[in-house]
Amino acid sequence: MKNLTGAYCVQKCLTGVLFIIELASKCAVSLHSCPSTCICASDLLSCVSQNLQQLPAPIPAMAATLDLSHNALYQLQNHWLAGLPRIQILRLSHNHISRIAPQAFHNATYLMHLDLSSNRLHVIEKQVFHELISLQELLLYNNQIVRVDGRAFIHLGSLRKLYLSWNLLMDFPFSSIQELHHPHLRILDLSSNKLPTIPIAEVTELPLYVKNGLFLHDNPFMCDCTLYAMFRHWEKYGLNSVQDFREEHTCLAVGQPQSSIRFFKHYNIFENCSLVHGLMAFPITTIKAVIGEPLLISCETSLQDEHTSYMWTLPSHELIRFPGNINQTMAMYSNGSLEIKEVRQQDSGIYVCKANNKHLMRNETREVNVTVHYKKSEGESFNTGLTTLLGCAVSLVLVLMYLYLTPCHCCCRKKVPTPSPPHECSAQSSILSATPPATDGPNRKISGSRHVVFLEPVKETRNGKAKLATSEDFTDAKNPKIQQMKSDSESITSVFSDSPIMP
Structure with missing residues (x-):
């Protein structure tokens, strides 16, 4: 008897499961x-x-x-x-x-x-x-x-x-x-x-x-x-x-x-x-507001009496009525004025006020454009244009000081017995060479190019003037030929010349 009861329960459970599966399949088909x-x-x-x-x-x-x-x-x-x-x-x-x-x-x-x-x-x-x-x-x-x-x-x-x-x-x-x-x-x-x-x-x-x-x-x-x-x-x-x-x-x-x-x-x-x-005429007014400060926007219409009702449309498309829904950050008064308790950046935009007078059977619409600005700091007293002009003047003075008051530093590794004139010091310090300078001594190597190169000052001088050499003068390493520059003007001129100086 117990076995029959158990078999019957199993059969009923299987029937229920099959019914659920069939129903789910039908729903899936319909979906x-x-x-x-x-x-x-x-x-x-x-x-x-x-x-x-x-x-x-x-x-x-x-x-x-x-x-x-x-x-x-x-x-x-x-x-x-x-x-x-x-x-x-x-x-x-x-x-x-x-x-x-x-x-x-x-x-x-x-x-x-x-x-x-x-x-x-x-x-x-x-x-x-x-x-x-x-x-x-x-x-x-x-x-x-x-x-x-x-x-x-x-x-x-x-x-x-x-x-x-x-x-x-x-x-x-x-x-x-x-x-x-x-x-x-x-x-x-x-x-x-x-x-x-x-x-x-x-x-x-x-x-x-x-x-x-x-x-x-x-x-x-x-x-x-x-x-x-x-x-x-x-x-x-x-x-x-x-x-x-x-x-x-x-x-x-x-x-x-x-x-x-x-x-x-x-x-x-x-x-x-x-x-x-x-x-x-478009009845639109522009108002400037400052972030963090309160702002009162008036609905300036000709329907200013006790029978007039007002409604505002915010830039976020939210409707504000009196005495209906009042925003937590805003307040609306019976005369149609809208107060923003603390202006935020997102409060900028077009505010539309609708005044409706059922007694006169008239209505009017006004628009107010609110632009939001950041508060000017208290210590800010300079005008932007004056500040820019002052900065330019200071920069110009610094450039002039750098050009005319900076001393000339000559890069001379060895002291010359007889000091050279000031203008030669600047000429000698402007050494432009494609190869690094040679080491000190008589057997210094220079480039094989025929262009003029400036050598570092040597001990051998005449009348306080440095000597100049070309690559041809060093073809024989044992008997180097060194010629003295003809004059200061000629040596300075040769700095800007691509042609070699012939002996």
């Missing part, structure tokens, strides 16, 4: 399987140009990049990405997508790049992209979009690039961009749409980093002095949105395409416009 119509490479899944109308199966769960471009998809259903928890890049361009379900991107919190260009979208609803909190690039160009909800992109706090060109937009909710919910936004492309006009006051209040990448060219704008002044002002400050497409900034004089005028070519047409410079 690493690849649809027959796609190409899988590591975490990349490419299903391009397969005439697909829905997501193929089975889909590997580890895929981070999915390319479904150039297919026949016509809608995106709810939770259709549930099997791709790691998806970061999704390409859906060149399909027939006209509808996106409200929960289509549910739990796609890692998605950073979404390409929906060249489809058939008509309206961008407010709840479509709410789940995409990590999205950085959104491509919606070349669709049929006629309306964008004012809160469609409000939850995209990481958004950097938004492309809406080549659509049918007749207006755009610039106020949603002005709310500073997109501190990373650098490109907003609204070119090649149907915009007849834009809210100049809202556009000019956008932060400078947004206006630099706000592309509005190739729209049927009605010619207007204020619009012309805005574009001219952007050109003056060298904004990329104008510089890169200067010839494509046009307006319609009488509302017809045939009356299109280029802003920057036929500017004489706008000479009679009274430009409102105060509206066009």
Whole structure:
């Protein structure tokens, strides 16, 4: 009986182990399987140009990049990405997508790049992209979009690039961009749409980093002095949105395409416009700060009353509100002033203040450029230019002292009975020879070259003058012939001559 019980237990254990192995193998197959119509490479899944109308199966769960471009998809259903928890890049361009379900991107919190260009979208609803909190690039160009909800992109706090060109937009909710919910936004492309006009006051209040990448060219704008002044002002400050497409900034004089005028070519047409410079000016201020010291930055707007609320965007793209989130190194006050308790090197950059007055239904934006410097030492009193000039003068004095006050040291190994004139000492000390000097004595050896060599002073002198010898004079070692130099001037001249001195 005991043996039967033991055998039964063993059988049950083996069955459980086999079930676990089978389950693990099925999971491994589901994780690493690849649809027959796609190409899988590591975490990349490419299903391009397969005439697909829905997501193929089975889909590997580890895929981070999915390319479904150039297919026949016509809608995106709810939770259709549930099997791709790691998806970061999704390409859906060149399909027939006209509808996106409200929960289509549910739990796609890692998605950073979404390409929906060249489809058939008509309206961008407010709840479509709410789940995409990590999205950085959104491509919606070349669709049929006629309306964008004012809160469609409000939850995209990481958004950097938004492309809406080549659509049918007749207006755009610039106020949603002005709310500073997109501190990373650098490109907003609204070119090649149907915009007849834009809210100049809202556009000019956008932060400078947004206006630099706000592309509005190739729209049927009605010619207007204020619009012309805005574009001219952007050109003056060298904004990329104008510089890169200067010839494509046009307006319609009488509302017809045939009356299109280029802003920057036929500017004489706008000479009679009274430009409102105060509206066009960039409200940016530059402040110098010192490391280790406190700094108070004011939000200088015309909305200074009790109904005004303030919000700052830091260079690190962090949002500071009052009395909301307060940074440990900063403090914000009810009047909109921002205090940095102790300035650091990383505190330099552009600070953007947004003032919003719901009672007056107005808002304003101000930018402050903070440059951080190191504290000047207390003992530093010399100007840099004066210090450099003083150093040059001291160096020149030292060079002159070295040239004129250094004594002449003659390298004479043996004393001559009759002292030589001072000028000969310098001549004799300048011995230039390719061979080391010979040893003392009458049997000294010299080079076989016919060039003049200077020998060290010898005992035999005449009238205090040294003797000079050539190699020919020493052909006979027993009877060396030594000739006296003719004169001091001739000997000095021969120093700089390559021809030998003949006896």
